[in-house]
Amino acid sequence: MSGNDPTEPREPTGPRSRGRALLMAAVVVVAVIVGGSLVVAAGSDDGDAAASDGSTWPPALRAADGTSTATATRHTGPQGRVGQFVAKCQRDHSAPDDPIVFPGLPGRSHMHEFYGAVGVDADTTPASMLAADTTCDKPADRASYWHPTVYDHGEAVVASELDAYYRAAPGVDPTEVSTMPFGLALIAGDMTYSTPQPGESVGWTCGVRSTLSDEPPTCPESAPLTFLLVFQDCWDGEHLDSVDHRSHAAYSTDGECPDGYPVHLPQLTVSVTLPIFGEGHDLSLASGNVYSLHGDFFNGWHPEGLEREIDGCIRRDVVCDLRTNRSEPTNLEDLFS
Numbered sequence: 001m002s003g004n005d006p007t008e009p010r011e012p013t014g015p016r017s018r019g020r021a022l023l024m025a026a027v028v029v030v031a032v033i034v035g036g037s038l039v040v041a042a043g044s045d046d047g048d049a050a051a052s053d054g055s056t057w058p059p060a061l062r063a064a065d066g067t068s069t070a071t072a073t074r075h076t077g078p079q080g081r082v083g084q085f086v087a088k089c090q091r092d093h094s095a096p097d098d099p100i101v102f103p104g105l106p107g108r109s110h111m112h113e114f115y116g117a118v119g120v121d122a123d124t125t126p127a128s129m130l131a132a133d134t135t136c137d138k139p140a141d142r143a144s145y146w147h148p149t150v151y152d153h154g155e156a157v158v159a160s161e162l163d164a165y166y167r168a169a170p171g172v173d174p175t176e177v178s179t180m181p182f183g184l185a186l187i188a189g190d191m192t193y194s195t196p197q198p199g200e201s202v203g204w205t206c207g208v209r210s211t212l213s214d215e216p217p218t219c220p221e222s223a224p225l226t227f228l229l230v231f232q233d234c235w236d237g238e239h240l241d242s243v244d245h246r247s248h249a250a251y252s253t254d255g256e257c258p259d260g261y262p263v264h265l266p267q268l269t270v271s272v273t274l275p276i277f278g279e280g281h282d283l284s285l286a287s288g289n290v291y292s293l294h295g296d297f298f299n300g301w302h303p304e305g306l307e308r309e310i311d312g313c314i315r316r317d318v319v320c321d322l323r324t325n326r327s328e329p330t331n332l333e334d335l336f337s
Helices: 024-037 126-130 303-315
Strands: 084-089 091-095 112-116 144-148 150-152 155-157 161-167 185-189 202-206 225-230 267-273 283-285 294-298
Touching (some): 084 303, 185 225, 267 294
Antiparallel strands (some): 144 294, 185 294, 225 267
């Protein structure tokens, strides 16, 4: 472990990587200002995510006709086709906090389930995550992952585990993938939807199966209910966060990042397994109905540890971790990848 301060802004590593992380102090100041003025309200039924200008998505992520272009291209089919590493994390706690959207404002958010860095709350910073313990099986993973609490007949459901898959996005040259900058904030999905969300940035499935559904399917006990969150894999190379928490990152298409997002990041896919199977469930989320599915990632990984995983697994195209429906027949074509 280097004696360098890991909280210092770092150049993203990897061939052709460009840009730099903003000073953390500046980001914290901006985040506090944003937290006091953000217009997204928990439980809204508007059906669209309100950006700072009142639009659904920032202009850079909207097509000419105004529709969203910020949709994920995810891996499907068997695992083992591309290099990956997986952090397996247990739930730490629940809290009505969100240190990305509502920093410094405890209790302002709907209820969330937190994994990874221990003790995350509204006042959490990347530096405090780095200094904390972690519920993940990789000691260097001090990041925080969170999602709205899931309810079944009004009772909170505690997830069995969270698996965080890190890979090059489909079509991306793995040697071009850069390390995520320390303090990066990402949000997958949109909490304001009350109808199916476009694309496949979020969805429901059974176990590690590949097919995603807008609504929770009925699952067998051998492959219980799971939801997926696919995060952006392109970065603008400069900002760790943005006013709408989206404009600084985007999804690649056919292995190419859109203009203004020159840095390829690992595609983070979070899989959350719930102890739910069979019939007779009435599911909802703290953010609204099942269509409001979303999740957050706040990067507190130790930079050297994350770089080691990315270099050893993604850039070298090595499958470092693998997960299956252990009690089901292992038909690889049905596995999530």
